[in-house]
Amino acid sequence: MTSTVRRAGGFAAVGTLAFVVPAATGVRSLDLATVAAVAPFVAVAAVAVTAVDQGSSWFDLFARPGDYEDGKLYGLAAFALAAAGLALLAVRFGLPVPVFVGVVLLVAYGNLGQRLAYTVRTDEFVATAGFVVVGFVAAVAGQVFGTRIQTAVGASGADPLAVPTVLFLGASGAFVAALLRSVLFERDDPLVMLTVGLLLWLFFELDPSVTAQRVVVALAVTVLLGYLSYALDTASLPGMLTGVLLSFLTIVLGGFGWFAMLITFFGLGGLSTKFRYDEKLERGIAEENEGARGSGNVLANSIVALFAVVAAAASPSHIAVDPVLFFYAFAGAVAAAMTDTFSSEFGGLYDNPRLITTLERVEPGTDGGVTWQGVAAGLVGAGLIAGIAALLQHVSPLGGGxxxxxxxxxxxxxxxLGATVEGSVVGNQGVNMLATLAAAITGTGLVVAVGLV
Known part of the structure; x- marks a missing residue:
């Protein structure tokens, strides 16, 4: 057994202390329950930085590379304190206790799954798959047994979580944690734990009306498409994880019609980047990494659409807004991302582009340069999104327009924005996000103006 696997096993053992929290909720005194829930993790942190000396077997078990430089188990202490912080939120401030248990086990055991996968095959995709699979199973088990422990100790409000909710939170947490870990360092696991815990708390409060069948189908579809995008090199590993997370949330919270629009952008947008790639490379307009889109690119084009999906799930129960508005915000943002991608990937192959602000001729690839072929390609892209909305969401011709x-x-x-502020004020990804935001605002404004809501 390698040292990294042993260390991951040690952290998993510490994570298992999360089961103390649902047991502590049976204590009638809130103050005593808080102490009982938080104390084990605080004790681990205190021992890690004060009582374990470098060179001891315990230090070697838990030490991360940076800990050897400091001579203290700061990594373990930070991990334990992050769990203590979430435990405090669970006991005192309403974070569902089973969700807390699931999050801690997800990160702790997901890391163990990743390290074990590395021993089978030294491949980032396989290792990430190990994290997601084991983390998902651990998150589901944590929620189920956390609820059972609360019930056994007679804790108030220990209502069993519905199966679809357990699966949805477990899968969402596994994807978010894997994505964060792919762009951060292992020492940042405390940040990953806190972020996932707060996000799943939000999803729990949304109380989406989903079925177990939809969650399972969403898992199968998005994982398959994520693998294909990675295998075909249309996305990097973080980009693939970002796309998988966005697609999963879109299916579960929005529906298959919403997902069809999003996956059309991901699929055709990725293929358009690969189209005549060598020629684009010669012209200096090709995407980096052989056209594989990273997480920043995917998020910049999709973050507005993701916000619209979550907001639609929260309306009208939590947000007093007609969910139709958020649908058009979503469709408009995806249409903008599709249009921009098609116009740049196809239009960049033609000579004599003109700067949109002055109409003077500029070199291909110049920010803000447009060609009529690119505009035509962009309109085709937007038309595809509008057509899917009309076919699958029964959008009227006016709505399609x-x-x-x-x-x-x-x-x-x-x-x-490319002709005026890109490069000096914002980068390319910021421009992409602002463009999709402008499209989403346009969509919501127009549907109100023309009386579609």
């Missing part, structure tokens, strides 16, 4: 116009607005804003 709104989505098409959103795509045009997003493409125009992207070019205007």
């Amino acid at each position: 709104v989505i098409l116009l959103c795509g045009l607005v997003g493409m125009t804003v992207d070019s205007l």
Whole structure:
């Protein structure tokens, strides 16, 4: 057994202390329950930085590379304190205790699964798959047994979580944690734990009306598509994880019609990047990493759409807004991302682009440069999104026109920002996000103006 596997096993053992928290909720005194829940993790942190000396077997078991430089188990202490912070939120401030247990076990045992996968095959994709699978199982088990422990000790409010909710939270947490770990360092696991805990708390409060069948189908579809995108090199590992997370949430919280629009952008957008790639490389307009899109690129084009999906799930129960508005915000943002991608990937192959602000001729690849071929390709992209919305979401011709116009607005804003502020004020990813935001705002404004809501 390698040292990294042993260390992961040690952290998993510490994570198992999370089961103390649901047992502590049976204590009638809130103050005593808080102490009982938090104390084990605080004790581990205290021992890690004061009582374990470098060179001892316990130090060698838990020490991360940076700990040897400091001579203290700061990694273990930070991990334990992050769990203590979430335990405090669970006992005193309403974070569901089973969700707390699931999050701690997800990170702790997911890391063990990743390290074990490394011993089988030294491949990042396989290792990440090990984290997701083991983390998901641990999160589900933590929620189930956390609820049972609360019930056994007679804790108030220990209502069993519905199976779809358990699966949804477990899968969402596993994908988010894997994504964060792919762009951060192992020592950042405390940050991962806190972030996932707060996010799953939000998802729990949304109380989405989902079925176990939809969650399982969403898992199968998104994992398969994620693997294909990675295998075909249309996305890096973080980019693939970002796409998988966004797709999963879109299916579960939005529906298959919403997902069809999103996956059309991911699929055709990725393939358009690969189209005549060598020629784009010669012209200096090709995406880096052989066209494989990273997490920043995927998020920049999709974060507005993701917000719209979550907001739609929260309306009208938590947000007093018609969910139709958020649908058009989502469709408009996706149409803008599709339009911008098609216009740049296809339009960049043609000579004599003109700067959108002055119409002077510029070199291919110049920010803000447009060609009529690129505009035409962009409109085709927006038309595809509008057509899918009409076919699967029964959007009226007027609604389809709104989505098409959103795509045009997003493409125009992207070019205007590219010609004026890109590079000096914001980067390319910031421009992409602002363009999709402009399209989403346009969509919501137009549906109100024309009376679609």
